[in-house]
Amino acid sequence: MSGKVPEGRGRLSFASLGSGSKGNATLVSDGETHLLVDCGFTLREAERRLAGLGLHPRQLDALLVTHEHGDHGRGVGPLARRHGLPVYLTPGTWLSGRFGELPLRHWITPQARFAVKGLTIDPVTVPHDAREPVQFRITAGKRCLGLLTDLGHPSAHVIEVFAGCDGLVLECNHDSRMLAEGPYPASLKRRVGGDWGHLANGQAAWLLARLGLDRLQRIVCSHLSDHNNRPELALEALVPLLDGDASRLKVATQDAGLGWQTLD
Template structure:
């Protein structure tokens, strides 16, 4: 009994120190991703109102006062809707590109820290690489976060899998990857023509087949978890994304996680 309890205690201690990540929700109605090394907790984007953000953090066992910072990928509303209120209420620093800051869409924040794409910075125990991506915003980035010799890629908004993005996200141990739309559903769906062109264009969002292509180029040998994120409720279905990506998983479909709009996904360990 003592041996089993000791092993359990060791397992809990290792879990607390591991790089891990979770989602408050993912989709056109709001996006927010938590990344933690057990001591430092950062929130990537905050597309939910303050009360909703507090509630969703609580579901994951975290209070906003435990956050060290908020990182922003770009200025679209589904990524920044709650940033200003959250930062003001809890005195959180906000890290973002100069272009995102100059968009003027965040409002007042207690402290903003400008980041330079492709220049690593650190927040306590987390090393963070901001990566420029093709998306229709002022200066959009996505992030790779490293801790304890493990690396997580967060890649949720880009129009196409450009060569520099593929190179930047090689070597990840887990990857949150946009699977936004199915081209046929987009073409036949309710969006007006201009919005269809934007979503399906090279500066919009990834289609399922483009996510498949990016994964093949990045390589899957090291990837423990692949998260399908930013799935459109109008123009995609989770099973369509799964159908395209599953053949890459060598029969181990447990490696694939779906990020839902209403509840995101629970903590995932990067072992």
């Protein structure tokens, strides 16, 4: 994971600091406005990974939070307090009590559009076992990026809102067979594979087919489980939708994340 923020005002770019069960964070930028979506890493690790992508935390304009689970929120409070960052989150996410004091706190109302400087954000309610989870559709100019992870099942609302994106960060959490035969206890298998857990590779492919592929320039497989998935299985599930052409597909990994991707 290395590089600098792509230049060019109004060009929508994104990168992953890392994605998986041990920590998630995504950068989104239009060249002038820089957002960090979630921070599931320690303060020091988040700072290190941001530096690898060419940003100091004080260059961030806002920190958006999808939900309170530790792999998405662990570093939110420490990063916001150390660097004076405004944090946007739903009241339900805040009431989880997991973030500590947030001096610059802004409420997100699901389905209510808001803007941070040059970026327009649509927070979207999703089925996941958190208090008030959302995912985001982010727009700059004529380009839009869908961030769609931590999704128990592809609801009709999700399909409607995320159709027609130019880029998509899509959860491919587990391979159903690996989950069934893997080391998790039965209760955790039911939680992960249930309607309020995480998307299987096959569900991700089903959803992608219904969102439409015509405009999609970049599709990033994300939130892959260390124990219940492999990158090649996630790609294998999605490639047939692209007539065997994997050039639009990337994988965001836990350790290396994913370098900057720009939507033209």
